[in-house]
Amino acid sequence: MPDSSRPLRKLGFLTIGTFDPADPAVGHESTLQVIELGERLGFDSAWLRHRHLQFGISSPIAIMAAASQRTSRIELGTAVTPMGWENPLRLAEDLATVDLLAGGRINPGLSVGEPMHYDTVQHELYPDSAELEDFSYERVARLARLIAGEPVREFSGKQGVVEEFSNRVEPHSSGLRERLWYGAASTKSAIWAGANGFNLLSSSVIFPDVNQEPSFAEIQRSQIRAYREAAATSAQAHGPARVSQGLVVIPTDSASAKQQEKYQRYVDERTARTRSPQGPKRMLFAPDLIGTSKQIAEQLYAHAGFQEVDEVAFALPFSFDHEDYVQILTDIATTLGPALGWAPAD
Template sequence: MTDSSRPLRKLGFLTIGLFDPADPAAGHESTLQVIELGERLGFDSAWLRHRHLQFGISSPIAIMAAASQRTSRIELGTAVTPMGWENPLRLAEDLATVDLLSGGRINPGLSVGEPMHYDTVKHELYPDSAELEDFSYARVDRLARLVAGEPVREFSGKQGVVEEFSNRVEPHSSGLSERLWYGAASKKSAIWAGENGFNLLTSSVVFPEEHQEPVFAQIQQSQIRAYRAAAEASAQTRGPARVSQGLVVIPTDSASVKQREKYQRYVDERTPRTKAPQGPKRMLFAPDLIGTSEQIAEQLYAHAGFQEVDEVAFALPFSFDHEDYVQILTDISTKLGPALGWTPSKG
């Protein structure tokens, strides 16, 4: 096996929290059990995708609040929360509250842009301001300022006998602003994240520059390097600039024959979209990595994007069953992680 000169320092996983609309409680409970399992297996972090008007987690903050009371160590994040659906002030309040409940374990991952299928939902989401909403970077920057404790208004102090008002978002959770991440798939967004003090989340999707060859790993590497250069040159850094990679990996070491067949069908169905850029923005998908942990480790060591990072949040396949996630997470923790130089967390 190829040796890595940079051992993997942090290992996490990402889940969509899929559920059956006929029995949504069971799917949410499964997600909480998966997070609990992740802590027992020594994972450093568990991340939740954000899905609106779909059969996946629509309120990851609520799930993180519940998970914070069933775990004690594992960090909890969102990858990512699309800010187009959120009021930054209200979101800042919720994030700070859950961060305090968790003992400072929340890692909000954020993105900007118009909500998906906006024309079909804007009449309910923003009935009076749909055409005026700002979906630019300014929206996430506003959240960052509010989380950091910058004043919201001039008014504060005591009013009447018991009412006391603050001029900043309350509660305030010290340190949360250093754990804000931006989910970037383009060089432009990666540079913006670095210039504005965010950590960087990279995933299995990138948008190439016009001049770039459609080679996923090389494009991701160039984006990470551009981010680091921007972060180093910026005076806005809130803490050490961190980068996390989030590819789909499916180790099969302890999988049954039936599971291996199921996993391979899943990968085969998704592989054609990785062969060429998709759509007008030339979206490029990374191939899913499937095989033994040794085989996946070899592929990762050869991956130009992986070579740039020392922490990952491997994405779990969307449509698998609970027992599949147990097997995959167990293999990642006991076989793939150690093969990448990672040591499980304890306590």
């Protein structure tokens, strides 16, 4: 088996939570069952992608609230919530509420930027302020300040007999600020996250700098190192800087022949895009890792980005069936995780 001097400390998984638009309840229930399975298998965390106007989870906060009442230990996160769709004050209220319901297990992952296909939805999303909205880092920084409990106004205190008002977002969940993550795909964003006291989510998509050679693993490693350097000197530090890597891994140890054929077809269809930068921003995609747990472990130990982390949130493929996710998660927890030095939580 592969060997490493630094065993994997935390093992999580990421799901998009797809559903059939003709019967969406089934897909949402499947997502909750997958999270419950993850807890039983000893995973440290379960993460939800955030999709708007698609057939994936549009309200991960609601899913996390439901999951918090069906689990007791596993951490729940978003990877990531695009802040361009959100009002930071309202989001701060919702996140704090769910974090309290979950007993301090929520890990919000965030990103900034203009919403995808903004021109097609801005008339409904921001009908009166579409041209004025700020989609910069300040939007997520404002959320962080609100979650930290900084005042939002001078007005507070009692009014009348029963009405009492606060000058900060309520409820306040102590410790939530330290569990904020930023999904960075560029060196600039990684440095900003470190300098501003966020943990780092590094996924299977990155944007190389102009002069960087198109090697996904090497670029990911350089971004993580830039993040750690910025975090080490940050006056905004909110605890030890954490980094999680999110590659797509598909172990086939217990997969049926039919599943293996489907999985390989999925990977083959996605491999072409990983061979060269895509689009005007030269987006790079990491290859999906498929094979036995031993084979995947060997590839991970040779991966420059993986060598920089001690926690991961492996991404589940988008379009598989519930029984496929059961098989993949079971193989990750019982075979791949231990091959990486990880031990399941009690």
